[in-house]
Amino acid sequence: MHRALLAFALVIVGAHAAAPKAAPTPEEAFKASLVEDNADWATKKHAILKINDAAYVHAGEFVSLVGDVKNPDSWKWAKGKLAGAAVLATFANGKPLVTKAGKALSDDALKNGVDIAPGVDVAGMPAQMSPGEMGLRIMVFNQQNNIARAFKGVDYFPYDPAFVVKATFKPDPKMAPRIFRTSRGLDKQFYHAGDATFSLQGKTVTLPFYAESNVASKVDQMSSFFHDDLTGKGAYSAGRYVDVDKFGKFPPATVTIDFNYAYNPNCSRSPFYNCPFAVDNIPLAVKAGERDPHLKH
Numbered sequence: 001m002h003r004a005l006l007a008f009a010l011v012i013v014g015a016h017a018a019a020p021k022a023a024p025t026p027e028e029a030f031k032a033s034l035v036e037d038n039a040d041w042a043t044k045k046h047a048i049l050k051i052n053d054a055a056y057v058h059a060g061e062f063v064s065l066v067g068d069v070k071n072p073d074s075w076k077w078a079k080g081k082l083a084g085a086a087v088l089a090t091f092a093n094g095k096p097l098v099t100k101a102g103k104a105l106s107d108d109a110l111k112n113g114v115d116i117a118p119g120v121d122v123a124g125m126p127a128q129m130s131p132g133e134m135g136l137r138i139m140v141f142n143q144q145n146n147i148a149r150a151f152k153g154v155d156y157f158p159y160d161p162a163f164v165v166k167a168t169f170k171p172d173p174k175m176a177p178r179i180f181r182t183s184r185g186l187d188k189q190f191y192h193a194g195d196a197t198f199s200l201q202g203k204t205v206t207l208p209f210y211a212e213s214n215v216a217s218k219v220d221q222m223s224s225f226f227h228d229d230l231t232g233k234g235a236y237s238a239g240r241y242v243d244v245d246k247f248g249k250f251p252p253a254t255v256t257i258d259f260n261y262a263y264n265p266n267c268s269r270s271p272f273y274n275c276p277f278a279v280d281n282i283p284l285a286v287k288a289g290e291r292d293p294h295l296k297h
Contacts, residue, residue, distance in 0.1 A: 042151040049148035054272035119143040131189035163259035163288035167198035171251035175214035180276030219250040225278035239278020262289025
């Protein structure tokens, strides 16, 4: 009798153990994404706030990495070819050319990071310098960076389902190029993928979206760079970005825009990025997404 009851209990326990885990709610998924955001900013090996210095290298230019092995904070990029540099970097023939101790580094090594000193490494990749011009963005990371260690986390408005909108999407058949001025005084080109029209807080809004390619088959994500009535008044003063993806084959007839995920450009906290300035406007207060990191809330 007892064995039968035990067997029955084990069946019940096993049934519960095998039950599929409930999918997270939209708010739970949003909160989980903030944990990942915090890691991107401060705890991952190549977290944004662990950057000691960055160089943007045009074709034919050289930069040298100099510093003191005993002082992780000292590593910086200097223009030109300097004797005794730990790393020498340039961009030639359409690709990065980076050497350490006279030996060329592979693209994979450069992408994953090359150790320079304890807790210090270098990583880089090709980057757009201006429309039609590629160059090298190369960074030196310090795992003990005090700014990363002091980081308290991203600050977002509470999740609000009212700021999740379904929009009709009108593609731009010409995928016209659009040039944005950037935080480093450079120009960065995107392509006008089309316009999303939706209703928000009783207003009809049309918001342009941009892609990094003008080849339809390669467009699997689009971004908008926007101001709204909170810009400079609780939201970051240079505007925010919002992305859409998972829309299937381009162009989609509709897209879902979740402004809870609207985020600040990396330049809001780090001077080492090349961020396009927002120019498009939403004529209302988007009280969702990331707040201004320079204000107390």
